[in-house]
Amino acid sequence: MIKYLKKENKSIGLIPTMGNLHDGHISLVMLAKKYVDVIIVSIFINPIQFENKLDFQKYPITLKKDYQKLKDCKVDIIFSPHIEEMYPNIEKNKIFIEIPKLSNILEGHFRPGHFQGVSIIICKLFNIIQPNFAFFGEKDYQQLLIIKSIVQELNYMIKIVSAPTVRLKNGLALSSRNNYLNSEEIKIAPYLYKIIQKTSEKIIQEKNQNTQNIINKSKIELINKGFRIDIFNIYNANTLQNISKKNKKVIILASVWLGTTRLIDNKKFFL
Structure with missing residues (x-):
């Protein structure tokens, strides 16, 4: 064929x-x-x-x-x-x-x-x-x-x-693993992308100043919502290494647990 x-x-x-x-x-x-x-x-x-x-x-x-x-x-x-x-x-x-x-x-x-x-x-x-x-x-x-x-x-x-990632109206990224979420977890899951969005907006607003403090506050917010965090940070979008002042294209990567389900998501943006 x-x-x-x-x-x-x-x-x-x-x-x-x-x-x-x-x-x-x-x-x-x-x-x-x-x-x-x-x-x-x-x-x-x-x-x-x-x-x-x-x-x-x-x-x-x-x-x-x-x-x-x-x-x-x-x-x-x-x-x-x-x-x-x-x-x-x-x-x-x-x-x-x-x-x-x-x-x-x-x-x-x-x-x-x-x-x-x-x-x-x-x-x-x-x-x-x-x-x-x-x-x-x-x-x-x-x-x-x-x-x-x-x-x-x-x-x-x-x-x-x-x-680009396809999402539900509430922002949750479509994934086969969403099938593992129970009825309560499916209500919480959309907060992952909402917090990612808010984090990127704050980093842009602060002109890449106090970035680690912004990331740390977002992590606390995720934990308070019920997520367990493996990865939540900002990286060079081309190499996935830590960003420097020269980097313009960056990405927030997130890998978290909600109950027994592992969810991943991200957001690219420019500084």
Whole structure:
């Protein structure tokens, strides 16, 4: 199929997913329609990017609904392989790919091995499908930077296109993990982005003065709302290193727990 599409000079767009599709995924499909002739959506719950088997086993599988959503959007091809097809010798798998300056910091520190697992499956999908374009959301911002680095370092002839995070009206970023929130937590969860927004506005207003004090006050506000914080800070948006006075493009990254659910979000802005 891929060889045929290549012979026909069809441009191919890949949207990698783990299924349990929501409007954020559908927005990537709509975006891809502006770029390519053929859209391929992969659905594969990648076992080696989960830190523990329980998290992997409880990940929601909604293939029938996912197929219908993609059919309604007129997606050309759905690629939904079995684990054995992607990892013929998963117990003996010794191949890892990482970007040292990005894979082991921030999310990589709290979720060891996660980005190595993401990186190898993305490379496998790129090798199998050979897309011209690949589309990703910006909610998983560190992952996005890692994938861009992989494309550059491994000389893939693929253009990475990113799309803004899709949110509910209350600001909550769409995520498959929102399904894990109980009725009380779903009311609290939108405060994460509200506090991120307020923090960025204060930093801009203060012209990057007293930034750490602003961040610390926001952390206290998050804790008072019921969140447990892994990450909440401001970084250089290109490198995810600490910002300096020279940095103009910055990002607030947040990784927090609400009950037993881990939520991530971010906001880019200019100083």
